[in-house]
Amino acid sequence: MSELVTGEAVALELRPARLPSRALAVLLDLVVAVAAYVVVTIALVAATASLDDAAQFAVSIATFVLLLVGAPIAVETLSHGRSLGKLACGLRVVRDDGGPIRFRHALVRGLIGVVEILMTFGVIACIASLVSSRGRRLGDVFAGTLVVRERVPAAPTGFLPPPPPWLAGRFSELDLSAVPDGLWLAVRQYLTRMQQLDPQVGWAMAERLASDVAARTGTPVPQGVPPTAYLAAVVQERQAREVRRAFGNGAVAGPAPTAPYESRPAMPPYEAQPAMPSYESRPAAPPAERPATEATGNPRPTGFVPPA
Structure with missing residues (x-):
């Protein structure tokens, strides 16, 4: 390229x-x-x-x-x-x-x-x-x-896992304007390939990405929310805003479907890159302390299993 x-x-x-x-x-x-x-x-x-x-x-x-x-x-x-x-x-x-x-x-x-x-x-x-x-x-x-x-072979696209239902709409007031595009690409790449990663490595990478996103939004990750679930919910919120901006406020009544992301060109294989895509570094605010376990006090499942 x-x-x-x-x-x-x-x-x-x-x-x-x-x-x-x-x-x-x-x-x-x-x-x-x-x-x-x-x-x-x-x-x-x-x-x-x-x-x-x-x-x-x-x-x-x-x-x-x-x-x-x-x-x-x-x-x-x-x-x-x-x-x-x-x-x-x-x-x-x-x-x-x-x-x-x-x-x-x-x-x-x-x-x-x-x-x-x-x-x-x-x-x-x-x-x-x-x-x-x-x-x-x-x-x-x-x-x-x-x-x-102009015509290139179509590459298979990754599937973006939806966030847990209890996180739907929780980040609707979050300011996402300061998050750079490179960080969004890194988050999406992680979400589409997290099942292929070693559990320990994937969990550490999710915590790092969640801290970076939280630092740029100015709002810490809510306590008890796993980093993978937080990233999925924030990405879905950004996707919903893009759809509303493109088709009008009445186009999306609920969480946006994953089709717009799936129709985009696929990212290169994660294994071929030594690190996540680079993005502009900005002064990061210290994230709030989060519990090391996944216990949320909510009986409903989150859809994400932490490493053993």
């Missing part, structure tokens, strides 16, 4: 297209362009048979420039970086900041592509793409663009 930073300082994770897929897309574009060039040339030769050689040569040059240079530039500009070959291969040309390209980007790519693709049969473009860490050819370097993959 390649991390791009937008003008609003938002990090985007895009998958750059590699040489095989880009070569196939260019080949498809060239086949279509050459076929159109041959058909138009035959028609123009028949239509300009009465002209002299200089006029016919000028017409052939204009046809070459319009169909093999101008047409790809126009197509990429109007389609925002998706030519016919890129559409078939699931690719798109974007700016370095992840935004859609404009005419100037397509113009630079098209003019330099004449040299590195048409005149050298793609040798220069292949070498530049292999040398670049993001698979960029010279046209991309000078235009400030990047070819990315």
Whole structure:
């Protein structure tokens, strides 16, 4: 994955297209362009048979420039970086900041592509793409663009366990605005994979995440609430607020379903990361003392079993 930073300082994770897929897309574009060039040339030769050689040569040059240079530039500009070959291969040309390209980007790519693709049969473009860490050819370097993959394999998503029923709505007044996105990702990753962790390690990780969330909300974890149950309830509350903000206050009458989170792209496997995702560190308020046991004094089950 390649991390791009937008003008609003938002990090985007895009998958750059590699040489095989880009070569196939260019080949498809060239086949279509050459076929159109041959058909138009035959028609123009028949239509300009009465002209002299200089006029016919000028017409052939204009046809070459319009169909093999101008047409790809126009197509990429109007389609925002998706030519016919890129559409078939699931690719798109974007700016370095992840935004859609404009005419100037397509113009630079098209003019330099004449040299590195048409005149050298793609040798220069292949070498530049292999040398670049993001698979960029010279046209991309000078235009400030990047070819990315739009269609990626769907990864299985993790299941977010719901909180115990007796915690539903308990954190509706909690201020969640100061919790950074990196911490939310870490909490969600833990909840989806806590059954795969060692009980002792998972419990310690839950306590650490619960303390971090409580420190940023300014409200300590309620006494007697297990950290895993607290994290699940807070995540559900945040999800419910997102749904209400997106569809209106009347869209959600109770706890939000877990489908919106399940439809998001899956996090990378936890085992592949030595630590939880990093997030912006802020001064943490000391969390309140919590009992070491799970006894809550409430006969109803919590749904989470502490380690033995």
